[in-house]
Amino acid sequence: MSKRTIVPFGPQHPVLPEPIHLDLVLEDEKVVEAIPSIGFVHRGLEKLVEKKEFTEYVYVAERICGICSFMHGMGYCQAVENIMGIKIPERAEYLRTLWAELSRIHSHLLWLGLLADAFGFESLFMHCWKLREQILDVFESTTGGRVIFSVCKIGGVRKDIDQDTLKGIVAVIDKMQKELKELTDVFIEDYSVKHRLVGVGVLTKQEAHEVGAVGPMMRASGINQDMRKLGYAAYKYLDFEPVVENDGDCYARTLVRIREIYQSMDLIRQCAAKMPEGEIEEKFKGMPSGERFERLEQPRGEVIYYVKANGTKFLDRVRVRTPTFTNVPALLKILQGCDLADVPMMVLTIDPCISCTER
Amino acid sequence: MESILFLIIFPLLTGVALLFVRNDSIRRIIVRTAAFLLIIASILISVRYFDSGLELSLHKEWINYGMVAIELALAVLLIAISIKHKKYLPILLVIIQTTIINWYEFSYSHEVEIHADIVIDRFSLIMILITGVIGSLICVYALKYMEDYHHHHHEIKDRRNLFFFLLFVFLSAMFGIVLSNNLLWMYFFWEITTICSFLLIGYTRQDIAVKNSFKALIMNLFGGFGFAAAIMYLGYVVEIQELNKLPALAQSGIELLIPAVLLAIAGLSKSAQMPFSGWLLGAMVAPTPSSALLHSSTMVKAGVYLLIRIAPTLGYNVAGILVMMVGGITFFLASLMAITKSDGKKVLAYSTISNLGLIVACAGIGSYESIWAGILLIIFHAIAKSLMFLSVGTVEHSMGSRDIEDMHGLIIKLPAMALMMVIGIAGMFLAPFGMLISKWAALKAFIDSDNILIVLILVFGSASTLFYWTKWLGKLVAVLNKYERIPAKLTFDEWVSMGTHALLTVVVCFIFPMIGNHFIEPYLNTQFAQHLGSVISDGNIKIMSLMLGMVLLIPLGLIVFVTLKEDRIVTSYMGGVNRGDNRYFTDSKGQAKHLYLSNWYMEKYFNEARLSTIGNITTSAVIIVIFFMALGGVL
Amino acid sequence: MVDKQTIIEVKVDELVDKAVLMKGQGYRLVQISCTYKENFEITYSFDKDYELVHYRIHVERDEEILSISQIFFSAFIYENELKDLFGVKIKDIAIDYEGGLYRVAKKAPFAPQNKEEEEAKHV
Amino acid sequence: MSVLRFSGYIIKNLFQKPATSMYPLKKQKCFDRTRGHISIDIDACVFCGMCSRKCPSGAIGVDRQVKQWDIERLKCIQCSCCVEVCPKKCLSMKNAYTAPSVGSVKDVFHARVPDNQPNS
Amino acid sequence: MAGSMMSVLLYIFLGPLVGGLIAGIDRKISARMQGRYGPPLLQPFYDVLKLLSKESIAVNGIQNFFIFCFLIFIIFTGSLFFMGGDILLVIFALTLSSIFIVLGAFSANSAYSSIGAMRELLQMMAYEPMVLLTAIGFYVVTKSFNITDIMSFETPLVLYLPGIFLGFTYILTMKLRKSPFDISMSHHAHQEVVKGITTEFSGSTLAMIEIAHWYENVFLMGFIFLFFVWKMPGSWIIGIIACILLYFFEIVIDNASARYKWQLAFSSSWIAAAALGFTNLLILFLMK
């Protein structure tokens, strides 16, 4: 008889905050086959465009996901704005960038914590999330929500940040950076952590390209591509280089995300320094018509909003192709031959966001 | 006095009779009666010679000539079979051996004075009891088993008459070995076991069986060659031909290194130690009763029997180191390899090799304590291992598989067999049971003899032992509500055989202090000139018995527990995708998929091929180095 | 600033060739999306150095198309999605969930469920 | 590479005050912008129903006949959409949260109820 | 005899209290290390008392019985230890009791409890040699396996057995189920095998496991104690201080490391046992 264990993994599982399911076939602890399953969070919100006006749909878009919520709102708005040819004020662009980068920090910190939890490092998880709270406070004080901001609207943003608050944000970032260093050093240097990460789940550059990985997943495999370089929002005014690592293992992916946190901190400082005065919202009239693919760099990688409008207030189609969705084939690839103990590591290093994936 | 020969002659005659019986019911009557008589006889003889012992000398030329004649006939038989299968190495070995031994027999053996051809002491009694009781029970068990076997395997020709003939001849030879004091006699029986095992392993006449039988033959002939050489050396140089003279000689400081090494090689090959372990694994192709016989009470036990007999001789020289190292390495590596196996019989085979390694190591140390432990190990191992083999055989016939993975939930499918196995496994390694007691004694002996390397090997080896037995146990006790009982009709023969085994496993644990006091220690006192008493203190024995009592209460407790329990039965945890009956879950495609829980085998980690290469190389190296050291020391 | 986006219409049977071509030129598959307007309007997007190329095919409801997952492995997940949410018939998907990727309450929710809806789409 | 790299940091933390906010013993901190719950100045409401129509989750009910405005607290997603669209600016977002409950909570407001309290 | 009876009784009654308290302190300290306020000191007791009041559910009729045996044999083991019995026997009894929990997990026949059981077994295989070597070390120095004799040796054993002490500390982490060795079941951080061996146990059975662990921890501290006490009256204070320090050290390790994978957990503990244990023993033999 076979020496293979066949067990379900998830959807309810303590290391997976979100429901994803894997059929695992194991030999001892070695994964010989793993088929992921999604659909536990599928709501079908893309179809809501038929019931919600396109201006209202922002509220739905930003509830695609509570982690990368802000950029969903922003991406959707950007797509519609581009279809309609609206040019939003520069200050709004900066504000959007600021929140987007703060979101990236919060998202990466959240991920670092979850990763630590998955490899059994509870105290590291706690400290990562402790730091993250400071960013959430910034969110709440500037937008009114810790998770869902509701500040993006077609044509600009709803809320402004005054100069003092802006300084305050930079101060928070500065203070955080020091503490963060202590934590990230543990990820980078600690023996037990490296034991869990180095050489685990290797995705070569070639493979990464073939399976169409995106975001940190791709950059950790040595592919230099970052959608922020497209220059949407205020990125065209800012100075940064995509973070790239070459090893393609879990460790490299961790490094990429860690370095991206610091990068985001830098971008926030740049934003604060360069932020112009002015309006935060451009009034517009009319209905959109046309279609467009809009690409943004979410914390987890390239996201694509496809909007097709027909000149009425109800859009024909909105489709969000999220980074996790594209990273699932990559997940499949790295799951082959890893250990059961690595499975959470694998799942987490694509930084899965299931609600994004399934919408 | 000569009545003792009953033990040798009676099984032989029974065997011959069975050779001509093809009728099932007649065979059944003969086997049952013979087994019953043998058991009674072994017990009676033990009682009879318990105090007095026996030293019997039969100055009968015709016996010797008879033996020579039979030997020659068998040699011819072997050569014929080998030629038929185009195997030439065995021919060479047979010829060399026969020549040596005959030449010695005719040219010199008359000049060596023999005091006793047959000696019975308490150690022989233990072996007689094991062979008589366990061996006979296995024969009884074989009745039903072989019937089923041929029922399942139509491709194999039914030669049961031959099979039972061999079984009984085997018993006869085994009695011969443990009774003989005259080395030439012992050698004679020794060779008979070799041939019987050769024929038994090749019973099915399938290619693999033939191949493995020759493997066994070659390795055993090699050992036989060592035996023959030892006899010659002893006869010529030391001028003795009796086993019981050796310890005294050794203690008086006579150089016995070369014969010790040669006998050790004989013992090691027979007890399937590395690098000779291959034959025993190959022997698994034979029908289970013969495996049980080979692995538990006879064959391999003959090897360790010889080693233990000469143990006091070994303790004084490098031959001891040889035996100890080979035993130790084999113990450790075989138990690691057992981890990678899921075939029940393979696991048992490795466990046998491993446990014998321990006994061999005990013999190699050759101290009072270590021999004490070694003998205890022989007893417990014989019983528990035999029980395991028989259970695996029955399970195989009931479910059509002897794979441990298939024994998942056996406690539901075949509760009685599961219970037998649980007892057997517990007997093999668990705390208050036999093997563990002996291991404990062995550990103590090893420490006291300052052999720290062996101590290390023992602690690591027993950790691995724990692993593979417990995971087997785990398979057995997995409970799934939906499993069907497998209708298994155990026959009376099987019940008697396995039931007695199970009972013995438990009872012997309770009475082992008595065995120690009344059998082992008196024997050791004669071997060593001092009296050291029990290795395990009384206080500890009491606690052990208490524990055993507690463990035996478990089944009772279970029944009470199950009756009183008020659990709400829920489905098992599957991350929420249960399909209701603990067997299926909803897979990624939305279909029902069977949950399957396999044990770990860690084949990459404890790679069988790699480990056995390592083992074979190191043990061969040890043997070769020490062999040449011995030669060099003499030259 | 805003880039122009052109969508290249191709025939259903040209698609696989195009995919092979794209693969050969070092593009990666970025997404496959679908809209139902009289028929399935499926867009395949490829990317190389921040540059997007879109191919669009039109597929009838009962027409079966070939998977490109043999060329771009990652296509399997998009194609399964199309299958489950739109009811597009696709064959030879590398990993075919057979309708189990999204187990939704009503089959192919993005395709019209009945005659009336169908007609509404045709306007 | 280092073993137990984190030990210094955690031991330092052991002797520091924990970061815990001690809610509910201490009150939660609130920001001005915090979106907690919707409140209405019912006297200013003209029952035009705009808020009800635009509310993305359909939490608001407006009945022009009986001059009733109600909100289902367990449906409101605090998006502030209603606040934005109300022509009379009679809705506002307060920063206190609705408390958890054991069943659905519907706050009903009628015009001319003097003290503007929920009276369901 | 009366004295040893006394200590057994003390163990049986105070064992869980001390063990629970240790667990409580552990949780509190861990929380503080993590920058949190942490649960009340007596939280472990609340947990167990709560578990006792829950409905009892099970996957099948017998799984819980094994746990009952586990508890009984753990108590037996500890009693044997505090009675001053034979240390090898204590270890065998400990193994037996651990096997019961493994069998319990196997018998539940559920995905994660079985995997947890395999991992637990692996851990047993990993630590068993070192535990035995510890006993052997004691024997080699004191010429006795008897705990009473070991305790009344004329110098602290740790002086003779530093290597073995280190090795034992190494595997102690495993026995205490602390990170990096909490592979079969973790008290804290979440794990791929859910709750490992305890996945299918709940209510009073889980409480039994918890209590058994308390007993076990106390008894393990007894092992550490042995290294530090000697004939000198009052040396028990040193022993207790050593236990406290060591436990604190374990908490630090727990909070400052990721969970190892089984390969590393297994090989490192065998290597630790072989290297530290063996060298130490070798030196002792050479000194003789």
Next chain:
Amino acid sequence: MSFLKKSPWIIHYDGTSCNGCDIEVLACLTPLYDVERFGVVNTGNPKHADILLITGSVNEQNKDVVWQIFNQMPNPKVVVAVGICATSGGIFAECYNVMGGVDKIIPVDVYVPGCAARPESIIDGVVKAVEILEEKRAAMTKKRKMAKVRRVSGPVSLSNMF
């Protein structure tokens, strides 16, 4: 004296939430909110849990999962629906694959509003849940005392227990 109050263990299942509430539940465990102060442990295993925290609504695919988890919890147990999605489906109520609040599948005892539910609200919700838990326990013991007859009916033997 009951200790349920002092040691409510939770299991958290994420239905079709947007993650917002989901991470807020996790945030409750972390230093700033530290619900372990109340003895709360996130067990992640239904068999150990007393309180089921559900975020997000239920859909076709996860309704069985929710039900299974609920069923595998030992009594007394309470369900807390966290966030508007879990209480009513919220903004997604009209989606084709959303069945609505969690109470469509299992009985919900406490509703925690908010989108996303704030950690403070979740703490309040848990506190409320603990009270209900306590009531349920009292009811359970009363019932158990009243039930003179054993629950297992029919003859009990080893074989029919498996």
